[in-house]
Amino acid sequence: MTQPNQPTNAPTLCRVLSDYHSMYPDPIVIRAGDRLAVEERDSEWPGWLWCTAPTGKSGWVPERYLQRHGQAATARRDYDATELTVHAGQVVTATTHEAGWRWCTDARGDSGWVPDEHLACAP
Numbered sequence: 001m002t003q004p005n006q007p008t009n010a011p012t013l014c015r016v017l018s019d020y021h022s023m024y025p026d027p028i029v030i031r032a033g034d035r036l037a038v039e040e041r042d043s044e045w046p047g048w049l050w051c052t053a054p055t056g057k058s059g060w061v062p063e064r065y066l067q068r069h070g071q072a073a074t075a076r077r078d079y080d081a082t083e084l085t086v087h088a089g090q091v092v093t094a095t096t097h098e099a100g101w102r103w104c105t106d107a108r109g110d111s112g113w114v115p116d117e118h119l120a121c122a123p
Contacts, residue, residue, distance in 0.1 A: 009095055014104065014121035016090040020083075020114055027081035028052075028059030034075040036061070038068065047099030049073070062098045084112030094121055 028051065030036065036051040039058075043050075048060040051073065059081040066073035084104050086092060092114065096103035102119060105111040 009097060012094045012102075012121045014092050014094050014102065014119040016086045016088055016092060016114075016118055017120050018118050019087050020085065020118040022083035022085045022112065024059055024081060024083060026057065027083065028057045028061065029055075029080045029082075030061065030075045030078065032075050032077050036066070036073045036075060038066075038071050038073050045100055064098075082112040084110060084114050086114055086118065092119070094119070 030051075030053050034054055036053055039050045039052070041050040043060070045060065047063050049063050049066065050058060051061045051066070052058040061075075061079055061081065065076055065079050067076055084092070084106065086104070086106065090106060092104040092106050094102040094104045094114075097116075100116050101113045102116060102121070103111065104114045104119075
């Protein structure tokens, strides 16, 4: 899966330092123009907001992908919150980088977000 309509950085090879297992098996997926409900939640990840889409699914969305209207927001772009399960020693290709997370693709072609703390990426 490719991260829809996201700006990409030059692809970077990263080695997985420690296992990471996806926390959300049914992720929120939004399209530009979607109206979202925003819930204030404490998070270890500054720059991310907990949102609920029109479909009823909830999840973390990068704050800069949203136009805020109090407790509501409009999506400025498409976004997919899929997380990628990875294992120590694995090599992945990272493209988009957002507030402590990277959009990565593994050797099988599976893609999703992985926290920076689980990766060692080439400069």
